[in-house]
Amino acid sequence: MSLKQSLALVAALTLPVLAMAEDPLKVGFVYVGPIGDHGWSYQHDLGRLALEEHFGDKVKTTYVENVNEGADAERTIRRLAQAGNDVIFTTSFGFMNPTARVAQQFPDITFLHATGYKRADNLGTYLSATYEGRYVTGVAAGLVTESDTLGYIASFPIPEVIRDINAVYLGATSVNPDIQIKVVWANTWFDPAKEADAANALMDQGADVIVQHTDSPAPLMAAEKRGKWGVGQASDMRKFGGDAHLLSVVNDWGPYYIETVQAVMDGDWTPSDYWGGIADDVIQIVGISDRLTDEQRAKVDKVIESIDSGKFHPFTGPLKDQSGELRVPKGKTMTKEALAGMDWYVEGVTAKLPE
Incomplete structure (x- = not known):
């Protein structure tokens, strides 16, 4: 085989390897x-x-x-x-x-x-x-509510949603002990009409801050129409809420x-x-309303900083469930495994979990 033929053979064998x-x-x-x-x-x-x-x-x-x-x-x-x-x-x-x-x-x-x-x-x-962002949401909601009633549009009763309802309640009661939270189960991730209906039902029950665990901006838009507050879910929804937009919890x-x-x-x-x-930075708090007072904004920022630095974890005990049973002792923090399986409401949440 000549040198030219040898080089051609090498090239023929090499090209598929390079292509792969x-x-x-x-x-x-x-x-x-x-x-x-x-x-x-x-x-x-x-x-x-x-x-x-x-x-x-x-x-x-x-x-x-x-x-x-x-x-x-x-x-x-x-x-x-x-x-x-x-x-x-x-x-x-x-x-x-x-x-x-x-x-x-x-x-x-x-x-x-x-x-x-x-x-x-x-x-x-x-x-x-998401519970970190929900806790911040609760703090902001607890500071701005006038009715002391928050509304939560839940999708399905899975640990993530239950965990986040608890986080909102814990954050809100950390600044306002009179808070109550009402929950409507939409049984959907995305259905703008059902989400808007759920938001209106919660506002009819006295909620003046609407938090959602569904994916369209319909609840926020419904809150704006009625002069209430709303919170963006997963993405920056401020453009849909106008003055009603309290903040958005963004997943990056x-x-x-x-x-x-x-x-x-x-x-x-x-x-x-x-x-x-x-x-x-996987969870980001964006578009915090400039309707908050300087004092309210400082409290929200302080909570964000404490979670960011690791000084504070939203699910640190003592934590009891609805029946009053101690679930997390004082000074203990829930593990990821425990959080991943959360199927109970914290003490003070009066809503019932679906059967």
Whole structure:
């Protein structure tokens, strides 16, 4: 074989290897709502876009929106796996079991599930410590309410939602011991009409601050129409609330998605349970109303700083449940595992959990 032929053969063998090396990492996302919900799914999609901007042509992302929890989710996740995605993020609590089943079938794919607790060699979990933002919300709400009544629009009775109702109540009563909190279960993540109806029902019951664990800006808009206060969920909703906007608790997923994908690329990824909070900038408090007095704003800022610095944790005892049973002793802080399984209201919350 001549030198020219040898070089040609080497080039022919090398080109496929180079092409393979340059193939982008394929990353899939599954959303429970539309990316236009201006809340939870919208914010996750901003994280996906941040991932694309950071890595450029090193990644190729795809997403599926409006996926129902249950059988539809499992079919969608499996299709993404079969399509050759290397990493799949599933972003709702009801996707937990479907994600775990598909992960077992595709051991070479990395799966990440948001807000759940099931893990495996190729399945990790992640969430934002929303309770930190909810506690700040409670403090601000407790300072501005005139009726001493807060309204909470809840989606489903899962630990994250129960935990956040408790956090709002604890934050509010830390500055206003006369607070009561009323809860309406919307049984949806995204349904603007139902969310608005829930907000109006709470305001009819005397609530003058509306907090939501659903994803459209409809509750905030309903609060503005009636001259009450509202709080943005997951994203910056101040443009929807005008003077009614008290603050927004924002989830910034971009840094986590970038860090996780980089770890997969480097071969360093291992399954873990990630909780990102105020100190990580995964939870951000934005758009605090300038209608707060200087004294009120200082109190809110002080709470944010104390959580950010680690000096304060919203779920530090003593904490009792509704029956008066001591759940968290004085000076003890709830573990992540205990928080992840919270299925009880703190003492003082008079609402009942759905059966």
